Amino acid sequence: MENTVESLKFLDEQSVTAAGKRVIHDSDRTFLVGTNGDVQEFRPNDGAQETLVSHTLSGLVDYIKGTSERKQQELIVSIEDEQTVRVFGALDKFGRREELICAKAIVSEFSWGRFMNAEDMNIRLQAQFAQTDDRDVVLQLIGNIKEENSQTSVDDGVTQTVSARTGIASVDNVIVPNPVSLKPYRTFQEIDQPASDFIFRVQSGPTAALFEGDGGQWRNKAIANIKEYLEFAIKETDDRVKVIA
Secondary structure (H helix, E strand, O other): OHHHHHHHHHHHHHOEEEOOEEEEEEOOEEEEEOOOOOEEEEOOOOOOOOOEEEOOHHHHHHHHHHOOOOOOOOEEEEEEEOOEEEEEEEEOOOOOEEEEEEEEOOOOOOOOOOOEEHHHHHHHHHHHEEOOHHHHHHHHHHHHEOHHHOOOOEEOOOOEEEEEEOOOOOEEEEEEOOOEEEEEOOOOOOOOOOOEEEEEEEEOOOEEEEEEOOOOOHHHHHHHHHHHHHHHHOHHHOOOEEEEO
16 A cells, blocks of 8 residues: 555656646656546657558559668558558557558449440440450450340340341341450459459340359459569568568
8 A cells, every 4th residue: 555655646746737637757658647537648659640642553562662761660561452452560669550551453343233235335345354255255245236136035044145246247146155254453453353253144225234243252362463463572672571461
């Protein structure tokens, strides 16, 4: 009990008042005591006040390799998802980690599951998808569907057959390919876009739609591709930089 009283007396003697609160210094720690007796430790923030932003992985790599900031510290590169990568510094004495830079991929959203006319589908497939054999097959099909007779003649829920031009003047029933393996631009441009299966459906009009068919598994592949790219790009930093996914 005597030791406790002496400790409290010592803290009281070390305290000063600021903005209605008492400031108590104890060794290398500082506490704020409110007028109602609440005690809060004062934790100065010596970390970065603002996180830098990049929209490419190469920009993030340039920062890690080229900046003199935190040159002697370990850095953690955290792949949050297929479109977000963050770089953190070392833990401070309060267990906090400063965020130095964040890379956010710029991607165009595709309207999955929405039927659109053949012209819109043609444009989107060329603008928002990397070239694959299946993409070229779908492009050829929607470009040749006979407009005045585009209704499906066979549809068992899995396989569709539509009327499409197969020559200069001939029209035949053509099986709609399903599923199709496509590579939409859904992550950073520096890495190989992960392929995934899609269900391609055609309706009268003609209109067409793409439905995601892999349950989102492509995200795991995208994250793995980002990790591989970053580890190779910053390998000369030795063990100072850790990439986690």
